[in-house]
Amino acid sequence: MPRPTHALALLLLACAPGSDEHDHDAHDTDAHDTDHHEHTGTEDTAADAVDTYVDGLQKQGGHVKVAITLDPAPSVGTHDVTLVVLHHGAAAEGFDVTLDATMPAHGHGTSPVTVTESSTPGTYTATGLDLTMPGLWQLDVGVWMGDHGGDVVFRFEVP
Numbered sequence: 001m002p003r004p005t006h007a008l009a010l011l012l013l014a015c016a017p018g019s020d021e022h023d024h025d026a027h028d029t030d031a032h033d034t035d036h037h038e039h040t041g042t043e044d045t046a047a048d049a050v051d052t053y054v055d056g057l058q059k060q061g062g063h064v065k066v067a068i069t070l071d072p073a074p075s076v077g078t079h080d081v082t083l084v085v086l087h088h089g090a091a092a093e094g095f096d097v098t099l100d101a102t103m104p105a106h107g108h109g110t111s112p113v114t115v116t117e118s119s120t121p122g123t124y125t126a127t128g129l130d131l132t133m134p135g136l137w138q139l140d141v142g143v144w145m146g147d148h149g150g151d152v153v154f155r156f157e158v159p
């Protein structure tokens, strides 16, 4: 509700002679402030959310739960990854599962890996996940079948 009221106020200002340019400036500033707040919020969350790695660590996103295991445990080098996925509590079979690893503080990722569904229901694997340097790595796991699924984010400190 505040937004329409504000927009109406700007519209009234814009109706005053010669105020068109001012209206555009005000609008742009407002949009920028909103973006800035969202960006800051994301960074705060990122700083707080570091997971303590254990084999099979489970987290939820959307309608899915993902339990992740890296072999070996997070370290510099390549890893086999096992993802055990539940959708509404049941083994998630036939989903499109993706795994994307990045270093949020450095703005880079690593070589893409292909996630393959295994013969064990709800279990997906990837090989050769290359954590190229020490620091905080974010692993984004997407589990989707059309509109059904969720995104689960893991953040591990690589020693």
Ligand SMILES: [Cu+2]
Binding pocket: 103, 106, 108, 133, 135
């Ligand atoms: Cu890096």
